[in-house]
Amino acid sequence: MKQLLAGLSLWLACQSLLLAAPIEVQHIRLWSAPDHTRVVFDASGPVAYQLTSRHSPERLEIDVPRATAAAEVYRQRKGVGLISGIQAAPVSGDAVRIVLNLRQPVRPRSFTLKPTGPHGHRLVVDLYDTAASRTANAGAKALTKPGSATAKATANEERRARKSLSRDMLPTRDLVIAIDAGHGGEDTGAIGRGGTYEKNVTLAIARRLAALVKKTPGMQPVMIRNGDYYIGLRQRINKAREHKADLFVSIHADSFHDSRVQGSSVFVLSNRGASSEMARWLAEKENAADLAGGVSLDDKDDGLAKVLLDLSQNASIEASFIVADNILGELEQVGKTHRSRVQQAGFVVLKSPDIPSVLVETAFISNPLEERKLRNNRHQEALATAMMRGIDRYFMNHPPPGTRLAARNHVIRRGDTLGVIAQQYDVSTATLKHYNGLKSDLLHIGDTLRIPPSGG
Numbered sequence: 175m176k177q178l179l180a181g182l183s184l185w186l187a188c189q190s191l192l193l194a195a196p197i198e199v200q201h202i203r204l205w206s207a208p209d210h211t212r213v214v215f216d217a218s219g220p221v222a223y224q225l226t227s228r229h230s231p232e233r234l235e236i237d238v239p240r241a242t243a244a245a246e247v248y249r250q251r252k253g254v255g256l257i258s259g260i261q262a263a264p265v266s267g268d269a270v271r272i273v274l275n276l277r278q279p280v281r282p283r284s285f286t287l288k289p290t291g292p293h294g295h296r297l298v299v300d301l302y303d304t305a306a307s308r309t310a311n312a313g314a315k316a317l318t319k320p321g322s323a324t325a326k327a328t329a330n331e332e333r334r335a336r337k338s339l340s341r342d343m344l345p346t347r348d349l350v351i352a353i354d355a356g357h358g359g360e361d362t363g364a365i366g367r368g369g370t371y372e373k374n375v376t377l378a379i380a381r382r383l384a385a386l387v388k389k390t391p392g393m394q395p396v397m398i399r400n401g402d403y404y405i406g407l408r409q410r411i412n413k414a415r416e417h418k419a420d421l422f423v424s425i426h427a428d429s430f431h432d433s434r435v436q437g438s439s440v441f442v443l444s445n446r447g448a449s450s451e452m453a454r455w456l457a458e459k460e461n462a463a464d465l466a467g468g469v470s471l472d473d474k475d476d477g478l479a480k481v482l483l484d485l486s487q488n489a490s491i492e493a494s495f496i497v498a499d500n501i502l503g504e505l506e507q508v509g510k511t512h513r514s515r516v517q518q519a520g521f522v523v524l525k526s527p528d529i530p531s532v533l534v535e536t537a538f539i540s541n542p543l544e545e546r547k548l549r550n551n552r553h554q555e556a557l558a559t560a561m562m563r564g565i566d567r568y569f570m571n572h573p574p575p576g577t578r579l580a581a582r583n584h585v586i587r588r589g590d591t592l593g594v595i596a597q598q599y600d601v602s603t604a605t606l607k608h609y610n611g612l613k614s615d616l617l618h619i620g621d622t623l624r625i626p627p628s629g630g
């Protein structure tokens with residue numbers, strides 16, 4: 175018994191020493207995202223800290239008790255984004271104070287992270303621009319204030335748009351393709367044996383795909399991440415929905431412990447993932463944004479809300495399968511595919527209930543040969559081109575109503591005939607006449623013909 179108590183006392187003493195041992199703040203890393211600035215402090219152990227906001231001038235003090243800091247932490251450095259500069263100094267003998275000098279008032283959010291992958295213990299501080307949110311709210315109020323000049327101008331613009339639409343009956347909306355470069359910021363994703371970061375590869379390919387989308391008539395890209403910063407998985411979905419995306423494409427580079435494994439894969443949402451997401455939306459329907467087509471859940475009873483969400487989800491997953499199959503077929507022309515069929519998984523970024531969503535694993539970054547290919551500009555372009563061809567083929571055959579692809583336009587010029595126009599767009603003359611409600615072959619210069627989305 176005495177030996178047990180002695181051993182217990184020794185263990186408690188060791189724990190006290192460990193708890194009292196100072197940690198070292200080893201590095202400071204910065205990222206600037208469109209809506210916030212992130213600061214990451216790498217440390218040798220779990221971080222205890224206290225945040226204090228100061229004003230005149232604006233700054234944020236971060237006190238880390240029982241800590242020391244590496245020499246590079248004490249060096250003054252320039253900031254990025256909302257931070258104009260960073261200073262650090264020892265205080266109270268056994269603590270470190272880090273001061274973030276700010277360009278303007280901010281709303282801080284902080285949390286700690288345990289070791290994972292190549293990273294150890296971390297303290298993360300996110301700074302959000304409070305002035306920007308106030309300006310946005312003020313702008314929204316100005317738009318809706320009755321009798322204001324802005325409201326009158328907006329109303330006049332809406333009347334002109336409605337008049338134009340009723341006169342021409344032509345769609346004006348471009349397709350919106352949301353392109354999601356996986357990982358970012360301190361989330362490096364997988365790391366190849368040659369030191370290639372997945373986050374860098376995915377961003378490079380995403381930018382190439384966005385450039386191809388932008389060159390395609392009737393389409394516009396939205397980059398979910400367009401720099402080296404972190405975006406949460408749910409935030410990625412929300413950003414796509416804010417832009418009313420017609421398709422969400424998430425780009426990744428796979429990894430496996432066996433370096434011989436290789437090939438591309440394309441994923442859509444699994445049935446289990448869809449079920450869990452439906453439960454989540456039904457539980458939070460009061461806070462849910464409108465579904466596609468402007469149908470909202472918040473004023474529906476549980477039974478009707480479930481039916482509407484089920485219809486929306488099923489349609490999105492069905493469309494996702496078709497897009498994914500088209501993309502996979504094109505990737506087969508670029509190189510080896512890991513699976514010959516579209517795969518299903520419960521990835522969070524695929525869980526939007528009203529946007530067709532696919533996740534493309536471009537290659538295995540853990541395979542040395544594929545890692546080298548992923549770093550090659552020409553191979554990146556080939557991957558982006560394959561994805562673009564798959565996307566284009568899908569939308570040419572399934573154009574959403576009200577988009578430019580759903581009804582291409584042709585303005586009649588001198589010398590045009592129905593036969594010439596039909597040949598130009600690879601449609602039959604009969605289909606062209608029927609699509610435009612023409613009773614004869616007579617055309618008038620300056621008139622506009624709607625072109626069917628596919629041949630007939």
